[in-house]
Amino acid sequence: MTVRFDLGAKPHLGYTGSVVERAADLRQDPAAIATLEADGRARTFVICGEFMIVRKGAPFNDPTFPLGAAGAFAPKREQVFLGRNGDAALFAVAIDPDAAEPLRSRSDLLVTDLRSLALGALVAPEYLPPLAAAKSLLGWHRRHRFCSNCGAPTRLVHAGWRRDCAACGAEHFPRTDPVVIMLAINGERCLLGRQSRFAKGMWSCLAGFVEPGETIEDAVRRETLEEAGIVCGRVAYFASQPWPFPMSLMIGCHAEALTTELKVDRSELEDARWFAREEVAAMVLRKHPDGLTATHPFAIAHHIIRAWLESDQSFF
Ligand SMILES: [Zn+2]
Numbered sequence: 285m286t287v288r289f290d291l292g293a294k295p296h297l298g299y300t301g302s303v304v305e306r307a308a309d310l311r312q313d314p315a316a317i318a319t320l321e322a323d324g325r326a327r328t329f330v331i332c333g334e335f336m337i338v339r340k341g342a343p344f345n346d347p348t349f350p351l352g353a354a355g356a357f358a359p360k361r362e363q364v365f366l367g368r369n370g371d372a373a374l375f376a377v378a379i380d381p382d383a384a385e386p387l388r389s390r391s392d393l394l395v396t397d398l399r400s401l402a403l404g405a406l407v408a409p410e411y412l413p414p415l416a417a418a419k420s421l422l423g424w425h426r427r428h429r430f431c432s433n434c435g436a437p438t439r440l441v442h443a444g445w446r447r448d449c450a451a452c453g454a455e456h457f458p459r460t461d462p463v464v465i466m467l468a469i470n471g472e473r474c475l476l477g478r479q480s481r482f483a484k485g486m487w488s489c490l491a492g493f494v495e496p497g498e499t500i501e502d503a504v505r506r507e508t509l510e511e512a513g514i515v516c517g518r519v520a521y522f523a524s525q526p527w528p529f530p531m532s533l534m535i536g537c538h539a540e541a542l543t544t545e546l547k548v549d550r551s552e553l554e555d556a557r558w559f560a561r562e563e564v565a566a567m568v569l570r571k572h573p574d575g576l577t578a579t580h581p582f583a584i585a586h587h588i589i590r591a592w593l594e595s596d597q598s599f600f
Pocket residue numbers: 431432433434435436449450451452453454
């Protein structure tokens with residue numbers, strides 16, 4: 285009989301639960317966007333390469349600035365319209381990445397990466413989903429200045445949600461890269477892996493990019509076979525999470541492992557092994573006798589693992 289573990293209150297899944305209404309219908313209406321820009325309530329995020337500029341404050345730092353302030357930090361690169369946050373329009377502006385260093389010396393500002401803002405709870409949690417969107421979208425603009433079809437320069441249109449090529453007429457849309465992240469389950473055990481870059485003692489789900497022509501289920505089976513030598517059968521979708529490093533969507537699944545003999549791909553993983561439910565529960569609760577832990581509650585892997593521990597029935 286499967287033991288159902290009580291792991292306490294469910295943590296919030298990072299980068300989800302945005303309060304920003306995207307108002308996509310306004311993107312093709314330059315006059316409406318101009319009106320929103322001129323409104324004194326409009327605010328913007330300011331992103332400088334991989335770094336976010338935030339204003340120091342308590343209990344949280346404020347990642348928003350009046351729209352005019354962004355250009356005062358450094359020359360603007362791109363500006364995108366993220367949507368409406370209550371009555372105020374929310375934009376994101378990319379400034380010259382070289383501006384990060386001089387801005388670090390300002391006592392009123394904090395210049396840091398999104399991961400630090402998220403894991404350190406340095407901004408109010410409702411700002412994390414639009415910050416993730418802004419980082420992914422502006423990062424896409426930074427890397428798509430030229431047409432992938434003909435090589436001519438492209439131009440930002442639709443308030444930042446498309447780039448057009450005047451030379452060949454191609455329209456380029458911001459992309460999201462799907463990644464499957466899965467927990468393979470065999471009876472009362474699950475398969476966890478470690479990458480060498482992980483914090484000491486931390487284990488997580490296996491993961492990998494979905495390839496062209498693949499279903500989510502195919503990608504789950506292929507990645508689990510490639511990385512750990514395990515054959516999977518049924519696959520059940522669990523939940524998804526935007527992951528703005530640089531622009532992925534993590535697609536969380538549970539998979540039914542049909543074999544148990546591991547063959548770990550050491551170029552991908554430092555190690556992979558089977559863990560009993562009791563041991564994984566101790567890792568999630570940070571009570572493992574050897575100090576082993578599961579992924580941080582911010583990440584979907586934690587939630588995938590937790591859902592398995594909290595369930596007393598099969599996912600399949
Ligand atoms: Zn072109």
